[in-house]
Amino acid sequence: GAVVSQHPSWVICKSGTSVKIECRSLDFQATTMFWYRQFPKQSLMLMATSNEGSKATYEQGVEKDKFLINHASLTLSTLTVTSAHPEDSSFYICSAGGRSTGELFFGEGSRLTVL
Amino acid sequence: LAKTTQPISMDSYEGQEVNITCSHNNIATNDYITWYQQFPSQGPRFIIQGYKTKVTNEVASLFIPADRKSSTLSLPRVSLSDTAVYYCLVGDLLGGYNKLIFGAGTRLAVHP
Numbered sequence: 001g002a003v004v005s006q007h008p009s010w011v012i013c014k015s016g017t018s019v020k021i022e023c024r025s026l027d028f029q030a031t032t033m034f035w036y037r038q039f040p041k042q043s044l045m046l047m048a049t050s051n052e053g054s055k056a057t058y059e060q061g062v063e064k065d066k067f068l069i070n071h072a073s074l075t076l077s078t079l080t081v082t083s084a085h086p087e088d089s090s091f092y093i094c095s096a097g098g099r100s101t102g103e104l105f106f107g108e109g110s111r112l113t114v115l
Numbered sequence: 116l117a118k119t120t121q122p123i124s125m126d127s128y129e130g131q132e133v134n135i136t137c138s139h140n141n142i143a144t145n146d147y148i149t150w151y152q153q154f155p156s157q158g159p160r161f162i163i164q165g166y167k168t169k170v171t172n173e174v175a176s177l178f179i180p181a182d183r184k185s186s187t188l189s190l191p192r193v194s195l196s197d198t199a200v201y202y203c204l205v206g207d208l209l210g211g212y213n214k215l216i217f218g219a220g221t222r223l224a225v226h227p
Contacts, residue, residue, distance in 0.1 A: 044217040
C-alpha cells in the first residue's frame, strides 16, 4: 500500500542550529501534506498544511518563520526548524493523502531533541 | 470541523472484545469517520473508515448509527500488542483533503 516516509527518524542538535525533516510519499503523488507535532503523552497537534507549489498554511499560534515548510514536488515536503531551542524538542509527524481512496497516510515520525 | 469526544482511557484483558465509542455530534454530510492506532514513537496507522452502518475489515469493525453522531470501533479478541492510543477522526477526506484535527484519543491498555 501507499507509504509515507520521514527522514531522519531521530535527530539531536545544539540549541541555535536549524534542522530539516523530510517527508516523502513513496508511491503516490501528494499535492497536500500535513505536519503535526506531538509532545509526550499528548495528542497530535496540527502545525501546518503543505501545498505543492505554493505557500504553506499555518495553524494559529505556529510561527511560520520558525517552522519553514517547503513542498517543492508532488512527493516531497520538508519542515525546517530554524534556530531550534530545547522547547522545540518534540515528535514531528507528516501525513499525505491518496486522492483515490480518501485515506491519509502518516510517516513514521521524527524525534527532535534540542540540547 | 467536527469535534470528537472519546474516553481518555480503557483497560481490557487478552482475548476480550473491546468497544471504543466516539461522539461527533456536529458531523457534516460529507464527513467520513476514520480510526487510527498509534504506538509510542510511531506515526498513526489507519485502522478503518466508514460513512454509515457497519464496516468490517481484517482487524476491526466500525459501527455507525443512522444519525451518524457517534461511532464505535470494535476490536475482537484483543492481544497485548493492541495496547495503543486510538484516535477517532471526522473529516471530508474525499473533498480535497481537509485537514484532520486529532482529539485526545483513547489510551487502551490490554492486560495479560
